[in-house]
Amino acid sequence: MTNTTLKKISEVLGLSISTISRALKNHPDISEKTKQKVIELAKALDYEPNASAIQLRTKHSKIFGLMVPTISNFFYDSFIASVEEESRKQGYSLMILQSSDDPEIERENLKLCRQNRVSGMFACLGSNTTDISSYLRFKELDTPIIFFDKVPEEEGLNKVSMADTRVGEIAADAIILQKKKTVLSLFGNSNMSITKKRESAFKETFHLRSPSTQLIVEHATDSQDAARLVHLHFEQHNSIDTIFCMSDEILIGAMKAIQEMNLNFPGDVSILSISNGFIPTLYHPSISYVETSGYQLGKLAFTQMMACLSGSDAIMEMTVEVKYIKGGSL
Amino acid sequence: MTNTTLKKISEVLGLSISTISRALKNHPDISEKTKQKVIELAKALDYEPNASAIQLRTKHSKIFGLMVPTISNFFYDSFIASVEEESRKQGYSLMILQSSDDPEIERENLKLCRQNRVSGMFACLGSNTTDISSYLRFKELDTPIIFFDKVPEEEGLNKVSMADTRVGEIAADAIILQKKKTVLSLFGNSNMSITKKRESAFKETFHLRSPSTQLIVEHATDSQDAARLVHLHFEQHNSIDTIFCMSDEILIGAMKAIQEMNLNFPGDVSILSISNGFIPTLYHPSISYVETSGYQLGKLAFTQMMACLSGSDAIMEMTVEVKYIKGGSL
DNA sequence: ATAAAGACCGCAAACGTTTGCGACATGCTT
DNA sequence: AAGCATGTCGCAAACGTTTGCGGTCTTTAT
Incomplete structure (x- = not known):
């Protein structure tokens, strides 16, 4: 079963590739009739746009990178769940990496994210990470990076953490x-x-x-x-x-x-x-x-990410408020 | 800061793009001298290959999709951690999605994975998922799909689960x-x-x-x-x-x-x-x-995935052995 | 009747790689 | 001297999209 592309649709319909592309994006230049035909055939042929091609052309990967020391953790997994939830709603996907508190793996993972040209990066430092230059590369590439929970002490970075x-x-x-x-x-x-x-x-x-x-x-x-x-x-x-x-x-x-x-x-x-x-x-x-709450922190991190993406160049250090929950042990 | 590409390197060195590409992959056609020069400059310019371009050209995304009902779960997060660990070692990345037990979200997420042309899919069904046709599309696309934990009852699918x-x-x-x-x-x-x-x-x-x-x-x-x-x-x-x-x-x-x-x-x-x-x-x-053990199940799922990718077309239903751990409560 | 204005669509370049093939130079064999 | 292998490299096509620009045809206004 070979993949269906714009080209294939265009050949079947005797239209140009650009027309197909525009029809599928509801471009005003295309008549309703052709739009209908195109959409119909696209559905029949199970057309699914090739994300790589789109990324290459538009330079928007629509993917966020997210690195934590470990996924199996009550705090991080709720943070991840929270960010994943928001990302999905906004049409982004998440690429999740764990550093296992190993600076070497941490660097490798960051490289992977850069190679995939992530639209933004959520990062939590490992406990024995001292050199954050690998993180700073994202800034050079104009890729917003939001540090959360365990954040670097350097100034001029976007950070969210508990108060x-x-x-x-x-x-x-x-x-x-x-x-x-x-x-x-x-x-x-x-x-x-x-x-x-x-x-x-x-x-x-x-x-x-x-x-x-x-x-x-x-x-x-x-x-x-x-x-x-x-x-x-x-x-x-x-x-x-x-x-x-x-x-x-x-x-x-x-x-x-x-x-x-x-x-x-x-x-x-x-x-x-x-x-x-x-x-x-x-x-x-x-x-x-x-x-x-990792969940709340995730929401905060996400809004900060969105702010960065929409052009705000203000560096923010935000914290989520905390409260005391009285149980029976004190 | 603009991204450095093969083209940029080629211009600086007065060589062709193909030579740069080959030099960086240690192709025998290229002399040691030029290799050295190229590698050196690439490092100096912080060259990082564009994953989208590679994917588009080679049709290998080197990304696995992984869907669970929820990430915040003792079993799944260890499964995820396990698969992530192996994937990293093999040069793959993980795209993690959670369905929140909502069939609608489940379908959306699967579509996302297909659009990103994942190399393979790890999937755990939601509790109220009845229609698995959206999963089967991966098979049509020759993308291996390994079901784990909550697996469909249909025959002819790759499944790993606890015994x-x-x-x-x-x-x-x-x-x-x-x-x-x-x-x-x-x-x-x-x-x-x-x-x-x-x-x-x-x-x-x-x-x-x-x-x-x-x-x-x-x-x-x-x-x-x-x-x-x-x-x-x-x-x-x-x-x-x-x-x-x-x-x-x-x-x-x-x-x-x-x-x-x-x-x-x-x-x-x-x-x-x-x-x-x-x-x-x-x-x-x-x-x-x-x-x-989610950890063990993850390892098993991964080896099965690798088997599929290396051409094995045998459908496997495997289980990981379990044992009784005596505590003090029984 | 002619010009202007839409409406609708196609051409072609570009994004950054990979790779088959051919080109050229050099050294070696007869 | 001619032929051949070998070592290095470049050309160009292809992957699947998006998009600026220009083209044709029909409609409307003058």
């Missing part, structure tokens, strides 16, 4: 309000800007409003590490009354440790997390959390 | 082995072949090996519905000693209900689930489950 300092503040406030004395605070990889922001705001808030609270700060590399840290500190301090987890991954580890130690919450220890809400509601009572 | 009847058997066996008397069995949407297979194998096994076990069978539409059903049956029967959940979604709902009723497991009730293992290990003790 991470607010996240830190709100979390700290919630804990302070409950008059907690000793809180084990678990953060993620400390060279990510997201960690820095959340951590410094968190600490700062305690410093200002409740300097007497004892803060034990740790950095976990993953779930297992978080569990290890919780075990460790509960063996040493028996005074810990609160655990704060800056991400789902860390929360999962912490909860495992708590259940293994047969601790009740909020009886024996209170828990607060930062999450999109899915994981916290799996537990009983549900975990209190500061909400960061 | 669903085995899944049902193993689950039933595990319950029988523990001599359970009354089991509340929660399945999903009953017009999906995956549900049918698991359910009939499950029932059949009980029928053969333990006809005295009382089976209460229900179909839940989602997590909430599963929770509702558990509450409902526990108010009526106080003899239920086991709950079986055919998916993560259902397990989550069931667990919520159990925790709300303050039931201990496996003390008050035993639990068995079908899952990739992530959700079951969040609870304590961890839930026993029959393992179905």
